[in-house]
Amino acid sequence: MASVDTIDRNILRLLRVDARMSNAKLAAEVGLSPSACMRRIKIMEEAGVIRSYTALVDTSNVEATIAVIINITLERQTEEHLDRFEAAVRRYPEIRECFLMTGGSDYLLRVEVANAGEFERIHKEILSTLPGVLRIHSSFSIRNVLATKPKRR
Template structure:
């Protein structure tokens, strides 16, 4: 993958603010023709810079569930332990995000569940079975305060 130039960075910034922007509007915003802009976006997708698009659903959705923040500490901090853990995490759709961290914990997970009872199942059947665990620390979210910046009006 080559380094991003100023136009690529402008495209990524614009798509972070509004991934549904039309190609014509995006092209005008970054100073390209629509065809050149589309080629750039497709190349960014092929290179893995843009890995996908998503919808951020508001709290008005009745069955959005509960977000649980889970801090994981592994028995050892070796490449083998990291690789085994990361491979196992990818197999479970309940784990929505996973970050390798610095500081007191090795990993930070965001898990989505329907209820406390559902989290008990996830904790017992999934989290506790992850390879190389030394410690699991879980915190339930009360509400989402900030998820993503809204596009400028």
């Protein structure tokens, strides 16, 4: 896919707000026919612009979880070290998010656990075995103050 135009950006903005919006409604919102809108979505999916669809779950209503924010500092910041670390992180579903960062640490990870014992297992079996890790700094959340989807304009 060469570039994302204004219509594609509008489609993406609306899908971020409501990925379950019907194609007919989405098409009407962006000024396309339903078939043209679906064609654009398929092109963006195939090009990897749209990687997946997900649901925001309020875990307080489903299960007791604690979010743990983990700052990782690597021994070296070469492309090879970054690539090895990122490939390893992708293998563990326990790691919900991973961000390459600027500042004091190289990566910020988010995991969700039921209790400290579960985090101890993740720390021992996963985090401490990731390649090139020099330092691990973990913080447990007290509660989630804001988890939201982007507001519709």
